[in-house]
Amino acid sequence: MKKISAFNPKYSLLGFLLFGFSVFSGFAQQKKNFFPPEELTSVGAYYYPEHWDESQWERDIKKMAEMGFEFTHFAEFAWAQLEPEEGVYDFAWLDKAVALADKYNLKVVMCTSTATPPVWLVRKHPDILKEHENGTQMDHGARQHASFSNEYYRSYSLKMIEELAKHYGNDERIFGWQLDNEPAANVDYGDDAVKRFRTWLKEKYGNIKTLNEAWGTNFWSGTYTSFDEINIPKHSQWGMNLYQRLDHSRFCDYETSSFLDEQAKVIRPYANPDQWITTNYIPYYDARYAGASKELDFITYTRYMIYGEHHGIGPKGYRVGEYSRIAMANDYFRPLSPIYGVMELQPGQVNWGSINSQPLPGAVRLWLWHVFAGGSKFTCTYRYRAPIYGYEQYHYGIVGPDGVTPTPGGLEYEAFIKEIEVLRNNPSDGKIPQDYLNRKTAILYDPDNTVAINNNKQTNLWDTEGHVLKYYKALKAYGAPVDFIRDSMDFSQYPVLVLPAYQQMSMELVDKLTAYVKNGGNLVMSVRTGHQNELGHLWQAKHAEPLYELIGGEIEFYDLLRDFAPDTVVMDNKKYAWTTWGDIMHTNTGTESWGTFSGDYYAGKTAVTFNKLGKGTVTYVGADSHGGILERAVLDKLYARLAIDVKDYPEGVLVEYRDGYGIAVNYSNIAYNMELPAGTEILIGEKSIPTAGVLVWKTK
DSSP states (O other), X not given: XXXXXXXXXXXXXXXXXXXXXXXXXXSOOOSSOSSOGGGOOEEEEXXXXXXXXXXXXXXXXXXXXXXXXXXXXXXXXXXXXXXXXXXXXXXXXXXXXXXXXXXXXXXXXXXXXXXXXXXXXXXXXXXXXXXXXTSOXXXXXXXXXXXXXXXXXXHHHHHHHHHHHHHHTTXXXXXXXXXXXXXXXXXXXXXXXXXXXXXXXXXXXXSHHHHHHHHTTTGGGOOOSOGGGOOOOOTTSTTOOHHXXXXXXXXXXXXXXXXXXXXXXXXXXXXXXXXXXXXXXXXOTTOSOTTTOTTSSOEEEEEOOOSSSOXXXXXXXXXXXOTHHHHHHHHHHGGGSSSEEXXXXXXXXXXXXXXXXXXXXXXHHHHHHHHHHTTOSEEEEXXXXXOSSSTTTTOOOSBOTTSSSXXXXXXXXHHHHHHHHHHHTSOOOOOOOHXXXXXXXXXXXXXXXXXXXXXXXXXXXXXXXXHHHHXXXXXXXXXXXXXXXXXXXXXXXXXXXXXXXXXXXXXXXXXXXXXXXXXXXXEEEETTTTSBOTTSOBOSSSTTGGGHXXXXXXXXXXEOOOTTSXXXXXXXXXXXXXXXXXXXXXXXXXXXXXXXXXXXXXTTSEEEEEEEETTEEEEXXXXXXXXGHHHHHHHHHHHHHTTOOOOOOOTTEEEEEETTEEEEEEOSSSOEEOOOOTTEEEEESOSEEOTTOEEEEEEO
16 A cells, blocks of 8 residues: 545646646547457456455356456445545555456446545545535435545545556556446536636626626626626526526536546656547436547447336337337437447346346346447447445345356357457458448437426427437438437538427527538428527527528427327328427428317418528428327438438337347337348348347348
């Protein structure tokens, strides 16, 4: 053990600002290809040597390697073992575990332990604990209870990370670093958080006049004369300034992303060029911090499928899971990062859900293949050994509580690893079918929009993510490759671009969309799009007027119905029920009215428009329908008009291509017979894909 002094001022906020930070400067330049393409993917498992008697470590790690795992994952929650007392570091136990992993040819992901500060740090500096809106504090004994906004905590944790990096940064057995664990928006009402919020606002707006204009503080006598007068808004207090709340949520996300970047900057000088740095996010689609930590080499996500929150398809679909969860996570994170991986994938039954059912046999393997289908470079499971004590008792591992017997999920991981070896031994030519590429579609998505809408829904029946899924699920039924992209990205590579409920937009974005269409792009917009400018203010103009050239008409007003009194939109002599939001429009000469409202005082008014503009087209879907039936019908009509060949896969059947391989997975409750082109070689599975089944092929 070695003794280190307790505090280093270079990690203070002042030092942080002086040394410089750029949240949106682009991902850290990759020094090499961390994952050779011929390996396709790699599979690992979390292991916690500190949870088990040292006499069992070698048995466990050897068994992990025998099952085919290629890497393991250490020290994620081990700060108390790494630094048992202030300034005293003990890496000897971890060195033994790393040596055993190396003995059995397992690479190691080394983790920072910032999710679980030791009790001596909490008791000596209780101000590091997050403070709730009501003034109560969190306490030691859980995880993520320390505040990323606390100056001392940020500084001290970075010093601990520096010692870890010094010890393992030039260690060839360590092939990557994970920062924190499932970091989320840092919400804290402590004194340091208030000070940092004020500093963040001052840097963003420059002067108080600009802030007052952005927040609209003339409303309800909310004007500020100094940044020092601003507190963190009480989110539970009715009528709080919406823009102050929105900026506070942005600040909370910034605190998370900036803290991760600080960690990466500390590790980078000590890490050898072969070591990558990442973190693992839970796929929250209202989180701005995902993709904002640009000092990372790439990002990863966590995904659990069976925990009582989703019904799936059919009476037993809850044992397989909601089919869009992995698909959307793949398509959301992939465009945000040079590459991506999945750091936690459920190995079986969990303990922390509302109802912790057993997965259907085959479901774990299905999820592994689905992750692979999206392009993930690796998959890691939480965890190798099922815990026998602590909060996560009853959580399955790859082996059970005896530490020896593989669980059903463990056997499915082993089967997947062997099947990946089949692909490695049957390399493809890497070509992707042209008809698949022709269907490539982007969804323009900004989590800031989602937060803003959810702060001011206008109807409690509105579900932002559910609205996006109506379009996304239709596109996946087409067998379309989908990317969730941001407005700074290139639109031109996508024949079709969908903007579901994109409420806030700048004139620069309107101009960019107009240029995309005039140059031949096909734009689909839905309700609530373009109603506000980038500040979240309504336009000082007709309702959504900046969109009128694109739409080829005007939005006269919007309506919100009661759940007991839905109405319909009529398109091609079919009726589609809606309740939550309707944009009532009229069209210009030359603009096609594809659908009209019926059943209320504005019956006959346009609900769906199709406008040709330059070389491209704009389709506006002015209703949020029940179950997404209208949205699917509009997309069907549009893709037929554009002569884009699409598939018609049933709900729960998803098909993707990567590295020249076709992968089909079946979450539905009935078998699906897959049609394959001539010259196809099946590598895994059969053409008839059962529930939780997988089919993998390549073209000869």
